[in-house]
Amino acid sequence: MLSRDLKERVAFYIRENPGMSPETAMQKAQTDALVNNPFIPPTNGCPVNDLPPELLAHIFELGRQMYEEEEDYEDEDYDDDGLEDDEWETDDEEGDADEEVDGDADADVLMSSPVKRTAPLPPSGTDAEGSESSSNADSVGSAAEGDEPDLAFQVLVSHVCRHWRDIALGTHTLWTTVRFEGHLNAEKARAWIQRSNGLPLDIFIDCTTMHDPAHDHEGDEAAMQGPARAPAPATSALTSPCITLADLITIIDMLTPHVAHWRIFEVTVSYYTYMYEVLQRLSQCPSAPLLEELGLYDYEDSDEYEVFQPAELATPFTLFHGIAPKLTNVAFWGVHLAWDDSLVLLQGLREIELAYHALDVRPSFGAFRAMLAASPDLQLLSLCLSGPTGDMEVVEVPSLRTLVLCYLDSEYVQPLVRALVLPALEELTLDFSQEDYTDFAKQLAAPAQGQTRSLLAGLTGLKLTGLPCDKATSELVMAQLGQLKMLELNCAEEDDERWFQFLHRTNGKPPAPNAPMFCPKLETLRLTGIEGTLVRKLVAARKAAGAPLIKVSISDRDIVDEKDERWLRANLDAFSFFEPSDSEEDLAEVDEDDEEMIDD
Template sequence: MASLLKNSALTVAPENSDAFKTPLRFTIGHVISRLKTFLSIELATLFSLSTATMAGDPPDFGAMYDADLKQRTAQLMRENPGISPEAAVKKAEAVLRANNPFIPPTHGCPVNDLPPELLAHIFQLGRKMDEEDDDEYDEYDEGVGLQDEWTDEEDGDSDADEEEEEEDEDVHMESPEKRTTALPEAAMPPDDSDEDEEEEADAPDLAFQVLVSHVCHAWREIALGTHTLWTTLQFGSHLNVEKAQAWLERAQGLPLDIYIDCTTVHGPDHDAEDEEMPPPTIPQQIAAAAAGFGIVLSFTSTATPDDAPQPEEPQPQPCIPLEDLIIIMDMITPHVQQWRLLEITVNYYSYMYEVLKRLALCPAAPLLEELGLYSYDETEEYETFQPADLATPFLPFHGIAPRLNNVALWGVHLAWDESLSLLQGLRELELAYHAKDVRPSFAALRAILDASPEIELLSLCLSGTTGDMEPFEVPSLRSLVLCYLESEYAKPFMRAVALPTLQELTLDLQEEDYTEFVTQLATPPPGETRSLLSKLTTLKLSGLPCSKTAAELVMSQLSGLQRIDLNAAAEEELRFFELLQQVEVGKPVYCPKLDTLRIAGVDGAAVRKLVAARKAAAAPVTRVLVSNRDFVDPKDEKWLRANVDELEFFEPSDSEEEVVDADDEMDEDDGS
């Protein structure tokens, strides 16, 4: 395997070559990308060969070589009519041997001369790039990958036979937002021009640090000795205790980032040992997405009459069962002094209850900086917490986590008054989906904010406080998110809080008329001459039902706005989009400093009209982001690319899709 790298993946350019004119990160990035490609292909090849051997059909390498030699010799003779058969054979042999990954290069390999420190740095960059790719393109994996069957034998180094073999598998986990399913190959257009990508798609999906540790003895020693490569533990499929323990040991006491995802991802009939599950069909994916899951449930192709009795749908099961979650928690809690990040996502509060019980028993978490506890338990009861027998509040880490600065609690409540020692010095705080009887008191939230003088983001989503509110100020807050709040709570909250440095406001308010709330936002606070809206540089609107007059009042206040994100699928939000392109003689254009527009819910023709209108009014939009669910005619796309500096298409969030789907359903009902 190492010979493959030595032949093609890593070469060192002379100092006077053009390669040294490129930034090191860029050059190494290309090396790492090629390195992972070649390693993945090599692993896929070896896996295929081992599978064929175990099946009783070992490959005949001699016959394969003879066939390749014959084919290349014939090709050389066709291309060079004057060449003799002997010369053609000799030349073909030289080419085959030069590009054979199983034959070491005859002139050595420059990568062997790199100091271990540089290789370790390259490995760390490779891991970072690998994680960045996962964040952007992560496709849900049922948790049974080739790595679960791979044995950790050192390949490519004949001198390493006596070395002790270690298990070297990855520990899986995906973050809460990552639940997409790859399209089956049949649904994708063939691309014969890029064989490398096709081969890479079939390769085992191992973590970068695992790949490099399989190359040779020297690389393995460097990888295992670079402890920062093993500090991220991701639990998102079927538990393998030995793998997790191996990574914990390799981290050697360094700070750990731990992700545990227990959300529902497959049906109860899923067989964890079945690696031959066919890829989902397009209808299956559409049906799964419509059902609110980023996964594929079990479907049958047998049609039944509409009036026939329908079998009860099986309840989906979490990818990590409760007993495995308990094992994971019991395995990682002895290392609580190493935790830097802890993110746990569940679908059922009974899971989170077990987590909270164990966090309450943990001693101090001296290195913990980020804590995210997400419970997606579906309920429509927000007056009192359900189930009532699990309502007991806990205090994690005995209230001691001195470095904690980012906290997200979705559907998870704490012993708020006792948690003041824990929730201090924060930079970001997210509170979401709390029943009214388990929300913090106004006094508790104010104490948390007062004890966090550098807090920059506060998010309240179907959450908030209880009790009477008194005026207070959060001078450091830069970003405020208000979602699904009742008007009767939002108005007194915004009346009480003073936010002198607020720059970004996100509003997703539904099912009420928020005209009074909007008017309040556009009115300068007592003793001030400017409203909160006039100071904003970014406004994100996904829901704000209000009158047309109120919408105009909002837009008139946004004199310093540079970016606006709009979900304009609903009529109320469409008003704001239309006002952006409104140009009247003798009147200033709304949002004169606007340069970035992110829009969902309108087609390309409407976006083109807005861009043209603002360009004519000398208030041009230079960057446009359009939802990839909205239709954009190729002509409109071409025009937009010619008239803005940057045009991008983005994947809308779940909430944006929900609004669009609901709007489509209403249109269908109206047309029926």
């Protein structure tokens, strides 16, 4: 098509200009063919620059949001040591339209929202003069060798031309997410914060990224200017944190003068010595007037759940002098407070997550009850190897919609759930193992505290990762799920497949041909540990029984052949694969190992 068009143009020019040579006619034809080509820069300036600055700033903000959303889905298996300087730049290194941008000038210290590494996740400015930030605002992966640096979107647009740079730097909302992950450049981090110009800050500090000694830092060392940058260790394999304890102290001391502007503050560590320094400094902050979300996560493994270790770090703290009037979401994983003294802080909450606490540092039931009573709009309560201690008394939480219970002993969880009056509960997550939870399952199927129906009867969503009980009790549980619309099952272990098999059956003893199926309103099913052929049979059976499934997701570890996949996509409104969490993968691997041992 293009070749014919060029030939016609050349013939036309020669016909209209008899003295024109074929070469000249071809050049003119090629030039005319490229007029208004969207892949060729216009010769009369950039039309985007004719847009009002407010509209261009809005476009930049949308681009930043899209960039962050894409980063959330990227694979986390990357070389974290390459993150030091790939996304930040100082104002001494300003990119202009006629300059080559030095990628190392634009590095952010990367951070990502906490993802549980070693235990399952319960439901998963103004310019500084001469410098710019180096916390990674907006998660960014390292560039492969020979590739262009992966710049944060706001940094990228600030290097296009002087006009775009002025607008980007003047759009302060572009610079309000500050992420620290990887090696630190404190000078550039301060500049990034300054660009936010006093707007509320979303701060993420991840100290779990480990140093890769195979990475060559010689070029990176030359580019770094920050006084707090820790030298990269030359030995050991992924054992030294990229953010050292000294780095973390520098970061917190850099951020606390801006505590009045914090909106989100999350810290993830692998060692409690790190978290202790954070807690000490937060306890000295006078208040956090804009803080809405607080997440403190310690991923350090411990086999001691009776007494907190190390004992010298067990001192509890009261953060922000108990003053954070806008605080709504809190998560404390392996991190304890002075609970009784923190009740003023822990009020008006919408989400509470308590996880991995030794018995001696858990809140008393009195403090726990006061926390719930002072949060009349509480929507989510998550207790994972944690919860209140002492005698349980009845407490009503009329607003609670979501309850997560994981790794709690059967003798503990029964009185706990019996004490909670939850008339509005819609979603429940259960993750138990090692014990027999038959008595607890029977309790769930019986009328709940203060109600005529069971806790299960009102559920629209259930995530069942583990509930070991006998078959008869399992059937009692399933019979209560008449309103259920979404079910997630982990069937990595053989006994757990029983829950999946119930979905084929009708409700009743013995099952009657015309009786409704278990979970008659079920629409969405998410499965781990079930092969595609079995899923296909289930979808067909429920469709034939008048209780069709609408959406099904299967773990990408499970076997689904192309024929079954095509059938499922044709017979469901939505079919997809998902990547299971670490805990789901661990269960599957254990199951596979057991089979191999039997085969041997």
